[in-house]
Amino acid sequence: MAGILLSHTEKVYITHGVKNEYRSDGRSNIDYRPMELETDVVSHASGSARLRLANTDILVGVKTEIDVPKPDKPGLGKIEFFVDCSANATPEFEGRGGEQLANSISNIMLRAYQSAQAFNLKQLCIFEGKQCWKLYIDILVTLCRIGEKCVVDPTAEEESCSLVSLIVGVTGNPKYYNDYEDEEELPAFEAKCSVISMHGPGSVSPQNLRDAINQGIIAAVCLDEALGKTLFRERRDTEQFKRHSYGFLK
Amino acid sequence: MPGPDLLSSQGLRLDGRRPNELRRIRCKLGVFTQPDGSAYLEQGNTKVLAAVYGPHQASKSKSSTEAVVVNCQYSMATFSTGERKNRPRGDRKSLEMSLHLRQALTAAIKTELYPRSQIDIYIEVLQADGGAYCASVNAATLALVDAGVPLRAYVCACTASMAWHGGSPAPLLDVGHVEEAAGGVVLTVASLPSTGSIALLEMSHRLHSDYFENVLSRALQGCRDIEVILDKAVRDHLAEGWTKQDVVTV
Numbered sequence: 001m002a003g004i005l006l007s008h009t010e011k012v013y014i015t016h017g018v019k020n021e022y023r024s025d026g027r028s029n030i031d032y033r034p035m036e037l038e039t040d041v042v043s044h045a046s047g048s049a050r051l052r053l054a055n056t057d058i059l060v061g062v063k064t065e066i067d068v069p070k071p072d073k074p075g076l077g078k079i080e081f082f083v084d085c086s087a088n089a090t091p092e093f094e095g096r097g098g099e100q101l102a103n104s105i106s107n108i109m110l111r112a113y114q115s116a117q118a119f120n121l122k123q124l125c126i127f128e129g130k131q132c133w134k135l136y137i138d139i140l141v142t143l144c145r146i147g148e149k150c151v152v153d154p155t156a157e158e159e160s161c162s163l164v165s166l167i168v169g170v171t172g173n174p175k176y177y178n179d180y181e182d183e184e185e186l187p188a189f190e191a192k193c194s195v196i197s198m199h200g201p202g203s204v205s206p207q208n209l210r211d212a213i214n215q216g217i218i219a220a221v222c223l224d225e226a227l228g229k230t231l232f233r234e235r236r237d238t239e240q241f242k243r244h245s246y247g248f249l250k
Numbered sequence: 251m252p253g254p255d256l257l258s259s260q261g262l263r264l265d266g267r268r269p270n271e272l273r274r275i276r277c278k279l280g281v282f283t284q285p286d287g288s289a290y291l292e293q294g295n296t297k298v299l300a301a302v303y304g305p306h307q308a309s310k311s312k313s314s315t316e317a318v319v320v321n322c323q324y325s326m327a328t329f330s331t332g333e334r335k336n337r338p339r340g341d342r343k344s345l346e347m348s349l350h351l352r353q354a355l356t357a358a359i360k361t362e363l364y365p366r367s368q369i370d371i372y373i374e375v376l377q378a379d380g381g382a383y384c385a386s387v388n389a390a391t392l393a394l395v396d397a398g399v400p401l402r403a404y405v406c407a408c409t410a411s412m413a414w415h416g417g418s419p420a421p422l423l424d425v426g427h428v429e430e431a432a433g434g435v436v437l438t439v440a441s442l443p444s445t446g447s448i449a450l451l452e453m454s455h456r457l458h459s460d461y462f463e464n465v466l467s468r469a470l471q472g473c474r475d476i477e478v479i480l481d482k483a484v485r486d487h488l489a490e491g492w493t494k495q496d497v498v499t500v
Contacts, residue, residue: 041376042297042329042330042376042377043295043377044295044329044330044331044332044377044378044379045329048329055283055284057282059327059376061327061328062329063328063329063334065334082328084325084327084328084338086299086325086372086374087301087323087325087372087374088282088285088288088299088300088301088372088374089284090284091303091370091372094323094370094372095323095339095340096340136328136329136334
């Protein structure tokens with residue numbers, strides 16, 4: 001990713017600000033930057049979504065295929081991730097330049113979705129032992145300054161003065177992703193963490209790590225709620241033909 | 251005779267167009283802030299993103315003392331085609347497309363102005379529904395204009411095919427994927443419409459030489475029509491840019 005040049009004083013300014021709960025753009029430690037989300041941008045794919053978060057632009061496509069389930073897991077479907085860092089993001093990603101980043105992201109995603117509580121692969125089974133759905137989830141990174149949480153959602157400047165960055169994957173609340181028409185008694189939902197990944201040249205004490213993970217989970221739950229509401233609103237607009245499709249044109 | 255079903259008895263094509271109609275083109279310049287120039291173009295259901303970096307210092311292996319080195323990369327997203335594509339770039343077809351792009355764009359850029367420099371052009375095809383190469387050339391032209399690279403003229407590309415209507419030949423403009431797959435001849439032309447010259451000409455399948463002139467002139471007419479659309483988009487973008495600047499500085 002493109003390098004950010006910061007003087008020592010600027011780094012001190014950012015770290016002191018974080019200690020006192022304020023950041024250079026006015027957010028608090030667990031606020032996200034505003035993001036734009038749009039679904040169904042690619043009509044060839046079974047499902048697609050586009051997410052824009054400040055300088056990061058990601059396009060995700062999901063394609064389905066009928067496949068034979070694994071012999072040791074006959075009742076489960078399959079899911080496969082593929083991340084492609086497009087050269088549009090930075091010239092360093094030309095050819096095979098972005099492969100390292102892409103592989104690390106796809107491995108994290110795979111681990112995140114392995115747990116049965118994150119995504120139930122049983123839903124993908126057609127005939128046990130004979131046929132199942134295979135989902136191909138393809139992520140295209142078209143523009144990136146990727147950051148994730150120690151301070152939640154750091155900007156590129158904050159990331160360059162951080163010692164460690166931590167990525168936490170948290171399970172979503174099923175209430176937002178299904179149509180529950182009647183008020184059912186849903187079991188009390190507790191967000192669970194399904195994957196943790198660390199990057200960066202430094203080290204962190206266990207207490208700090210625990211705090212950071214908790215902070216990440218709180219932020220993720222808020223994010224999940226916002227996403228769920230947006231998806232619900234999009235679905236409702238599509239049903240009532242009110243939705244305008246923008247894609248990249250806006 | 252090739253392509254018996256491409257034209258109905260009323261003279262309409264498979265997607266309802268007349269033989270000399272282009273698909274709807276929607277485009278936007280300046281979609282990303284990080285590359286020097288970027289553009290998004292939709293031609294019917296084909297969606298393409300282009301990003302331009304440069305001119306910047308050339309890598310030692312590619313540097314040339316006479317003219318700028320134009321480096322193109324053509325990449326297709328894995329979810330862009332009907333059947334999922336495993337390798338986004340690096341396969342033979344993408345490499346060939348990159349070479350064709352380089353040929354068409356080098357003809358338009360004033361290469362003698364930047365010796366020892368390099369211009370990178372990255373194309374990402376988000377959805378391919380026939381004519382992906384043409385959409386790429388058109389998007390690359392817009393991205394070059396957005397980056398401020400001096401051009402001799404706009405480069406526009408268009409495809410044309412041949413069908414039979416009641417025994418007489420009828421050239422078709424801007425073939426979609428279904429018409430391509432039906433097995434008819436496809437002539438791809440990249441030209442500089444304001445000077446009338448042709449930068450790239452490519453044809454698949456067989457065409458009798460008696461009909462060649464007819465199909466070629468139809469494709470060149472298509473290129474002229476596309477140039478009008480691209481020119482209007484550039485002027486609208488610039489007009490909007492002035493007003494945006496006023497808002498920002500106040």
